[in-house]
């Protein structure tokens with residue numbers, strides 16, 4: 025028996041495995057709620073009314089289908105043809121609503137009046153608070169105190185939407201700690217509460233459920249690519265935190281030969297630096313947050329802190345299906361550093377007029393720096409722009425030290441139009457940061 029084989033007591037949940045990864049490693053108190061969720065999802069999938077309501081909400085509330093956009097100037101700089109799947113244009117500004125609307129419908133089917141969620145970047149929290157407002161559910165969102173600081177805009181958005189935001193002060197005060205607190209709440213309030221997990225992770229059925237709800241990204245992009253570009257791309261690229269946008273971006277392509285699936289994790293200060301969140305690149309098999317997958321662990325098997333400039337990727341685990349795609353060789357998992365992400369953030373803004381969230385900026389940064397060498401000149405790629413970057417602007421200015429000239433814009437020149445907001449070149453200022461036009 026391989027050490028990857030699940031222990032006998034979990035064999036019953038075999039359907040929740042992806043190869044050797046997945047399962048249901050939870051306290052007894054939660055197994056009833058997970059079975060209820062499996063049943064609710066099974067019923068809903070066979071109910072045309074559920075599908076019709078989900079489809080209507082996706083279109084008329086959520087703004088789907090999101091466009092597939094050929095990013096000409098980014099393509100020129102990258103040396104490969106870049107098609108952006110514009111999840112940043114979906115309602116609430118990221119892919120997170122795809123999952124949340126489906127789970128909110130299931131919450132209603134299960135007759136539960138309350139949802140809880142964890143959030144890192146705040147995008148899943150905002151999406152959950154949005155769906156809670158829409159369905160009249162009580163909503164509590166757990167968020168690491170460090171993430172509350174760096175994603176303040178989203179904290180205010182959640183509060184405006186009527187959610188209670190609970191800052192979590194334990195551990196590294198980031199996503200992992202928020203999940204721990206949400207799990208505690210769920211165990212205590214399981215009869216009234218659905219834990220609306222925000223990524224393709226956690227105990228079965230969450231990784232499958234979230235994958236199926238996010239699959240709409242790749243179902244659309246496959247049709248759109250065929251219609252707009254013709255044929256299939258050489259690669260589909262997405263950033264990976266817990267893995268929901270990446271698995272949704274990959275799902276409909278998995279069976280398509282010749283399409284490389286590239287997940288980009290956050291390398292923080294570099295793979296091997298001790299300050300990274302590149303779970304698949306650096307991690308080992310472990311059980312974390314209810315399933316067997318890969319996690320960043322120390323020599324004693326304890327989960328070690330992750331680091332990334334982006335709150336949404338700052339997580340020491342990854343969903344089990346990604347662990348399986350990596351182990352089986354179907355997926356390629358690479359990493360981009362904080363600096364590469366900031367470079368991607370800046371160049372997407374300057375070249376395309378799209379300010380990306382820091383999470384997908386990792387994928388863009390990797391593509392600009394390494395895409396041509398990895399894929400070959402002129403390769404065609406679909407890259408999921410999983411969210412917009414409004415939430416990150418303050419943090420980026422602080423971290424990168426960029427002078428955006430706000431004082432000038434609102435100072436003496438205001439009478440002359442006040443639109444004089446320039447992005448100074450930090451290289452010229454001798455500041456640490458990423459200069460526009462840095463060679464890949």
Ligand SMILES: Cc1ncc(COP(=O)(O)O)c(C=O)c1O
Pocket residue numbers: 118119144145146147148222223224263264265266267268269270335336337381383384410411412
């Ligand atoms: C815009 C955006 N992209 C990606 C992620 C990472 O999560 P996941 O790997 O589940 O897509 C987040 C997480 O908050 C996010 O806000």
